[in-house]
Amino acid sequence: xxxxxxxxxxxxxxxxxxxxxxxxxxxxxxxxxxxxxxxxxxxxxxxxxxxxxxxxxxxxxxxxxxxxxxxxxxxxxxxxxxxxxxxxxxxxxxxxxxxxxxxxxxxxxxxxxxxxxxxxxxxxxxxxxxxxxxxxxxxxxxxxxxxxxxxxxxxxxxxxxxxxxxxxxxxxxxxxxxxxxxxxxxxxxxxxxxxxxxxxx
Amino acid sequence: xxxxxxxxxxxxxxxxxxxxxxxxxxxxxxxxxxxxxxxxxxxxxxxxxxxxxxxxxxxxxxxxxxxxxxxxxxxxxxxxxxxxxxxxxxxxxxxxxxxxxxxxxxxxxxxxxxxxxxxxxxxxxxxxxxxxxxxxxxxxxxxxxxxxxxxxxxxxxxxxxxxxxxxxxxxxxxxxxxxxxxxxxxxxxxxxxxxxxxxxxxxxxxxxxxxxxxxxxxxxxxxxxxxxxxxxxxxxxxxxxxxxxxxxxxxxxxxxxxxxxxxxxxxxxxx
Amino acid sequence: xxxxxxxxxxxxxxxxxxxxxxxxxxxxxxxxxxxxxxxxxxxxxxxxxxxxxxxxxxxxxxxxxxxxxxxxxxxxxxxxxxxxxxxxxxxxxxxxxxxxxxxxxx
Numbered sequence: 254x255x256x257x258x259x260x261x262x263x264x265x266x267x268x269x270x271x272x273x274x275x276x277x278x279x280x281x282x283x284x285x286x287x288x289x290x291x292x293x294x295x296x297x298x299x300x301x302x303x304x305x306x307x308x309x310x311x312x313x314x315x316x317x318x319x320x321x322x323x324x325x326x327x328x329x330x331x332x333x334x335x336x337x338x339x340x341x342x343x344x345x346x347x348x349x350x351x352x353x354x355x356x357x358x359x360x361x362x363x364x365x366x367x368x369x370x371x372x373x374x375x376x377x378x379x380x381x382x383x384x385x386x387x388x389x390x391x392x393x394x395x396x397x398x399x400x401x402x403x404x405x406x407x408x409x410x411x412x413x414x415x416x417x418x419x420x421x422x423x424x425x426x427x428x429x430x431x432x433x434x435x436x437x438x439x440x441x442x443x444x445x446x447x448x449x450x451x452x453x454x
Numbered sequence: 455x456x457x458x459x460x461x462x463x464x465x466x467x468x469x470x471x472x473x474x475x476x477x478x479x480x481x482x483x484x485x486x487x488x489x490x491x492x493x494x495x496x497x498x499x500x501x502x503x504x505x506x507x508x509x510x511x512x513x514x515x516x517x518x519x520x521x522x523x524x525x526x527x528x529x530x531x532x533x534x535x536x537x538x539x540x541x542x543x544x545x546x547x548x549x550x551x552x553x554x555x556x557x558x559x560x561x562x563x564x565x566x567x568x569x570x571x572x573x574x575x576x577x578x579x580x581x582x583x584x585x586x587x588x589x590x591x592x593x594x595x596x597x598x599x600x601x602x603x604x605x606x607x608x609x610x611x612x613x614x615x616x617x618x619x620x621x622x623x624x625x626x627x628x629x630x631x632x633x634x635x636x637x638x639x640x641x642x643x644x645x646x647x648x649x650x651x652x653x654x655x656x657x658x659x660x661x662x663x664x665x666x667x668x669x670x671x672x673x674x675x676x677x678x679x680x681x682x683x684x685x686x687x688x689x690x691x692x693x694x695x696x697x698x699x700x701x702x703x704x705x706x707x708x709x710x711x712x713x714x715x716x717x718x719x720x721x722x723x724x725x
Numbered sequence: 726x727x728x729x730x731x732x733x734x735x736x737x738x739x740x741x742x743x744x745x746x747x748x749x750x751x752x753x754x755x756x757x758x759x760x761x762x763x764x765x766x767x768x769x770x771x772x773x774x775x776x777x778x779x780x781x782x783x784x785x786x787x788x789x790x791x792x793x794x795x796x797x798x799x800x801x802x803x804x805x806x807x808x809x810x811x812x813x814x815x816x817x818x819x820x821x822x823x824x825x826x827x828x829x830x831x
Contacts (some may be wrong), residue, residue: 283621674792
């Protein structure tokens with residue numbers, strides 16, 4: 254008797270599960286439709302619709318990749334980071350603030366990279382109240398974590414390629430796609446890490 | 455500031471209140487924004503475009519010198535009342551799902567003899583020009599004011615549009631690895647000071663539809679959802695989606711069906 | 726011919742609550758167009774309202790008013806069925822008059 258009811262429960266559970274989710278994966282349809290309907294404009298070419306390894310993993314696993322997959326791809330992304338040849342990661346925080354405020358760049362009405370759009374998603378300095386909450390607050394970034402070389406490297410690396418640290422993070426890979434120059438990334442690192450930066454007051 | 459009303463009391467700044475950090479105490483600033491928005495919604499300049507749109511609907515125009523009064527928006531030729539609230543929907547004559555503006559453009563082509571190329575060339579409003587489909591979709595939308603959204607899911611292609619739209623919504627790509635869900639698939643977030651509704655949830659998906667078409671005070675321009683989706687993809691650093699393409703109809707099917715059952719209050723007003 | 730106004734006039738007792746939505750670019754003369762040229766001044770200068778032909782409201786306005794402005798005012802001594810007309814004239818000499826019949830308030 255017990256076996257039969259357990260079996261019925263299992264069948265019921267399976268039926269419920271198949272009702273809750275669509276019969277099939279619609280991603281191929283989505284991709285085909287987008288390839289038909291989009292067109293290149295300005296610097297935004299159709300190649301931007303193609304998934305690289307990171308995007309493919311995050312799309313396949315709905316931003317929750319298995320640990321093994323995440324670790325492998327994060328390692329690969331980390332290996333692509335170009336660290337400054339002079340070994341210096343801190344630039345000028347005053348320039349960094351301007352770069353953080355600027356939300357332009359990389360769109361079809363831009364000529365290339367422009368700014369870092371940091372305030373779109375993050376609180377950064379204490380004086381700017383017009384900040385987003387998509388990402389965590391960066392206020393007192395170094396004050397909270399320490400000013401050492403390892404934290405500097407983490408900050409620079411995260412700005413260059415956030416996916417090297419968290420595969421399906423919503424943060425863009427600014428250095429990786431050429432949205433920011435090396436100097437700009439140094440200036441942003443200084444904004445977060447310089448003891449004199451308003452971020453750390 | 456240029457945007458002063460004769461009523462005198464309010465400066466035209468952001469219409470959305472700042473979200474509360476933690477406490478639930480009423481925010482006096484938000485209350486003032488709400489009052490301001492209420493007044494603006496009573497005399498929304500969008501109404502000027504509703505009037506213009508109605509005129510365009512009824513006037514013979516184009517190479518065929520015909521009006522749009524035979525246009526079938528899904529409820530039969532010429533039936534405008536309630537049609538917007540039941541879109542996007544499947545149309546057999548084109549064998550695809552269309553949102554309201556896509557359908558209006560289709561009617562302008564087939565009934566009046568305009569070409570897609572000329573209508574798609576500069577389809578979005580500027581300070582000096584409002585394209586005809588924008589005024590017309592504002593008129594059509596206003597005729598569904600006060601009605602519950604009921605985008606149908608009866609035809610297999612309507613259901614496919616929902617699922618494809620959902621997949622498109624979640625597709626991460628572009629220079630910044632963004633999908634629509636990056637901003638609109640999470641609760642209680644904002645970009646700068648603009649709250650980001652989560653369109654995957656019914657109670658918030660209504661905010662994808664409500665307020666559009668919308669009169670944007672910044673620049674004094676009338677914008678429809680075709681503009682909004684285009685501008686989203688620009689900021690997502692994608693290439694450009696085709697004006698009134700199936701991709702956009704599918705996305706609109708996804709968010710509208712999620713919002714079905716909620717009342718549509720008509721064209722809105724934005725910051 | 727300039728675009729039509731939208732006039733709403735509802736009665737509360739013997740006071741008509743009038744709201745007028747006007748279509749007008751209201752150019753200050755300080756804005757530059759896409760090519761960098763200054764867009765010339767083009768704004769409403771006077772607004773008048775008549776109740777059954779008698780002027781009940783008159784305003785001199787300037788460039789400070791926004792594009793597609795809303796004007797709201799109250800008129801005492803109005804009755805349902807009265808004709809309310811509103812006229813604006815701009816700095817280029819363009820004029821527009823629209824008229825409504827006052828309805829009883831709900």
